[in-house]
Amino acid sequence: MAQNATDLLVGASTDFLQHFSPFNGMEPEALAYLARHAVLAFHPRGSELLTPAMGEPRHLFIVQRGKILARQTGPTAVTEYTAITLGPGECFPIGAISAHRPSTNAYVAVDDSFCFQIGADEFHELVRMSPVFHRFCTQYIATLLNQSRQQLQASFSQRAAEQQTMTTPLGQLIGKEAAWVTPDTSTRAALEMMNERHVGSMVVADDDRRPIGILTRSDLLPRIVLPGFDLTRPIAEVMTANPHQLPASASAYDAALAMATHGISHLLVVDNDDRLRGIVSERDLFSLQRTSLRQIRAGIDSAQDIATLQRASGDIRQLALNLIAQGVGAEQLTQFISALNDALTRRVIALALEHHELYGIDFAWFAFGSEGRHEQTLSTDQDNGIVWQCPELRDAEPIRIRLIDFAREVNEGLAACGFPLCKGNIMASNPELCLTLEQWKNRFAAWINEPDPQALLNASIFFDFRVLHGNERLGHQLRRSLNKMTRANPNFLRLMASNALKAPPPLGRIRDFVLEEDGTIDLKKSGARLFVDAARIFALRIGIESSSTVERLRQSVSKSGVSADEVAAMVDGFHFIQMLRLRSQHLESEDGTTRDNRIDPDTLNELDRRILKEAFRQARKLQLRLKLDYQL
Structure with missing residues (x-):
């Protein structure tokens, strides 16, 4: 018994x-x-x-x-x-x-x-x-995050069943063996093999099957047919050298991001010894409600007007929503969104340049804020500026006026494509944000040397910058100057740390969460911002070039003696909050309500509530490091 x-x-x-x-x-x-x-x-x-x-x-x-x-x-x-x-x-x-x-x-x-x-x-x-x-x-939080993604995929099981899984290793997507030839093979022989095997590309590899080039069907007209290329000459003369490649262990998402970033339709898959395993094409990766990556990127690159880019912007959003439904992680999603939005922004800039005479002006277009950190979500406004250099013996003011007129057209074009004008006027068309390199350096120096509350707020926005178009050297020079100034002024970093600690994680003593009056948590203000602010301070103290929150955490916190598992948990916490923001914006698009960055924790399942608590605990650990480092 x-x-x-x-x-x-x-x-x-x-x-x-x-x-x-x-x-x-x-x-x-x-x-x-x-x-x-x-x-x-x-x-x-x-x-x-x-x-x-x-x-x-x-x-x-x-x-x-x-x-x-x-x-x-x-x-x-x-x-x-x-x-x-x-x-x-x-x-x-x-x-x-x-x-x-x-x-x-x-x-x-x-x-x-x-x-x-x-x-x-x-x-x-x-x-x-x-x-x-x-x-x-x-790996506590990483384990929970994986289960959360599985739950999300299950909730979209019907849609996910119709779509390819973006986490599938490329090695599993390879079908038949890739066609390849050596570089001294005649172009005619290579084309005959492409025709016989009914393939759209030919890999060029050395005797050890290590790829050195590729020729695709889209290359035939501009490189062979129109120039009347002699087909007896070796394929090495018309191939694209150094083709993009990924290991077989990389995911379909990794391939998609590379295609989006570089505007290509084929990627080579190699083994651990860099030997050719096969080829994956854009067609292999996507059948997302008939909205394909290649179509979006091709539509952006060939757009001749803003109306075409408006449609591409809608396609980017739809593709992102489909990836959310598949359970793709927040880091990958935000990189994906940023890569396509970058391409769209650059095309808007290119169209505007056709209407403005800026030849000979050395300038760069800056992205600030979330776009500057590669962390755009589905709901984001514009934060941008211009840095330029005035040629010797030329009057600066006429150049500034021309740049501002150009920037105004870009800002209006981006607004038409779904990126609202910034209510705070943080845009390149604002004369205060169209500055020479020396003026930007002086502006940053003034904030650092006299860090009043407004200066600290400005630093939290403008110190997260990157170059989207133009002379990247200007951005590198400004970053090096910024890092040098902040390292020389520890009091400024201490004030930034004190300011960051004014927003504690919304963890309750008795209840799980501290809610705002409407019963919600602002996942941007009370969630993502906590990680972003801490990572910025760590990066400025050490002098890290990257503007990405995740890269700042990985590079700076690990240099402070924090274990790899602890760093991974912090990064996972940030990613989960970003994922909740994306999911909330996804739901907003489906039922027409306005959720943006707010979430009611009572609407979460028990697993996601548990992960959200752990994510806020990770934010608290970061703030604890700030408090100890600066004796606050």
Whole structure:
């Protein structure tokens, strides 16, 4: 009878655990081991389950019912209070028990609560026997994010079934073996092979099958037919040298982004030794509601008027929405959107240049803000400017007037394509943002040397810049000057850090989240901004060239001695908030409501609520580093 009762308890524990990550994906023997060793304990309201004073944790706790308050202790709190609540299915203290150290948090029962607990020895045995649980403990937020993407794909299962999965490795997309010839093969022989094999491209490779060039069907008319090229001459004379290639392990998304960035329709797939495996074409990658990458990019590059670019802008949005439905990650999505929007912006600039005589003027078009960071979402306005140099012995003012007239046409063209005019007039047509290189340097220096609140706000916008069109050297010179000035003025960075800490993560002491009056969280102001602000300060302190938040975090935080897993968790937290913003904007486009960057946490499923809490915890860790670094 006692054995039957034990079996019932084990069964009940298993049933509960299977509703939560990572237990719902654990190996059956590992889950059975956990259920056999889990003891259900009652903790009355107000009781302490674990504190730093108790030393190294003796148990892993899994909340079964009720709520547990995790409160940071000691002098390292970032805000007036640093606390979050844990609900059913959540575990603690994973970091402390894994590292054999006391917990940095105190855990107190908010309500009468029940928790499963297993001993420290059983925890480490579970980590050893279960790869799923081990990965969960070392890559906590990444594991949850993967499950969230799977849930999203399931919710769009019908649409996703009709579309190719963007996470598929390229090696799985390769069909028949690629046709290839050596560089000394006659052009006639290569064309005959293309015809016989009914392929649209011919790879040129060395004797070890390492690609050195490619000839595609679209090259035939301009390179062979019209010039009357002698077909007995080697194909090396008409091929495109150094063709774009990716490893077989790269994803379909990686190939799509490369095609979007470089305006190409074929990519070579190579193995680990750079030997040819095959070719993937744009046709292999996309059948997204008949809106293909090649069509969009070709439409942008060949557009002769703004009306054509308006249609391309709509296609970019539709393609992005389809990728959201497939569960493509936020980093890839924002890169994808930025790459196509960059191409569209450059085409608007090219069309405007046809109406303005700017020959001989050395200038560059700047993107600021989210566009400057490669982080555009589906709802974004314009933030841009111009940097230029005045030739010797020429009057600067007439040049400035011509550039401003040109910029006004570009700003209006972008507005017509769905990028609203900036309400704050942060646009290149504003004379205050059409400056020479020296004027930009002086402007930055004034903000750094006299950092009043407006200067700090300006820095948060204009220091995230990159060149979209024109002389990139001007951008590099301004970046080097900016990094030199900020490193020489640590007080400015300290004030930026103090300013960044004024917006704490919206984590509640009792409730999961601190909401605004309308019951929502602004994921831009109270979410993404926290990561962006911290990453900017780290990058300026170290002198990093990149304007991307993710690259700033990866390069700067890792140089500060933070582990790779911690950096990855911070990046994943930022990505998840970006994904929620994109998903909210996706829903806005479907039902006509205005959500933009706001989200009601009560509308999220339990998994996404849990990840959002973890994302805000990562933001809090970044702010803690700022606070400690600058003694705030």
